Amino acid sequence: MQIVVDLTRCQGYAQCVFHAPEVFELHGEEGLLYAPTVPADQDERVRQAAAACPVRAILVGEAVTEGAR
Secondary structure (H helix, E strand, C coil): EEEECCCCCCCCCCHHHHHCCCCCCECCCCEEECCCCCCCHHHHHHHHHHHCCCCCCCCHHHHHHCCCC
């Protein structure tokens, strides 16, 4: 699975870090680091993280290629 985070939308609420700490990490107070290629065992956790994002900054799977157009 591929993901992209729109860092201009991200407000640092860290819901993604809570749901998928193996993929997302806060660096400082507002800088988000993430792995664009998600390990298969983290797919469901990343989907939960994307759903929990209050500003919908995380694009998952097919949305990644659609968002790039």
